[in-house]
Amino acid sequence: MDLKTKVSSQLKQAMKDKDTRRLSTLRLINAAIKDLEIAKRNCEEGDDAALGNDEVLGILTKMVKQRRESERAYEEGGRLELAEQEREEAEIIAEFLPKPLSDAEKEQAIKDAIADSGAGSLRDMGKVMSLLKQRHAGRLDFATVGPEVRERLAS
Known part of the structure; x- marks a missing residue:
C-alpha cells in the first residue's frame, strides 16, 4: 500500500x-x-x-x-x-515515515557512501550526501549526518 x-x-x-x-x-x-x-x-x-x-x-x-x-x-x-x-x-x-536507522546502521551507511562515491576530501561532500539521500531518504536526519560526513572527510 x-x-x-x-x-x-x-x-x-x-x-x-x-x-x-x-x-x-x-x-x-x-x-x-x-x-x-x-x-x-x-x-x-x-x-x-x-x-x-x-x-x-x-x-x-x-x-x-x-x-x-x-x-x-x-x-x-x-x-x-x-x-x-x-x-x-x-x-x-x-507514524507514516520509515523506521529511522540506528546509530550503527547510520555509521555503516556513511562509510558505504564515502567508499562508493570515492570521496577523498571535503570537496566530495556533495556526492556523499547525494548518495545518502538516494539510499536512505526519510530514514536519516541529514542535519545531524552532514557534520558527521564533514568530520570523516576532513580527517
Whole structure:
C-alpha cells in the first residue's frame, strides 16, 4: 500500500473513531499532498500529477521537522499547551515515515557512501550526501549526518 492510500485509509478510520486530533493532522497531510499534486500538474502540462512514495516521504519529513521546530519555539516561549499539540502532530505524522536507522546502521551507511562515491576530501561532500539521500531518504536526519560526513572527510 502506498503512503497516499495509507493516509486516506487512516483518515477514514479517524473519522469513524471521532479522534479529532488525529483527524485534523491527517487532513493537513492530505492537503499538503494535494497541494504538491496541483503544483506538479501546473508545471508539467498533460503529465500524470500522481505523487510517488518518495515525494510523499519528502512532504512528511518536512512536516515533522516543522512541528519539531514549532514545538521548541513554543516551549521556549512558555506556551506548553501549544508545544504539546505540535508534539502530538509530529508523532502522528512520523507514524507514516520509515523506521529511522540506528546509530550503527547510520555509521555503516556513511562509510558505504564515502567508499562508493570515492570521496577523498571535503570537496566530495556533495556526492556523499547525494548518495545518502538516494539510499536512505526519510530514514536519516541529514542535519545531524552532514557534520558527521564533514568530520570523516576532513580527517
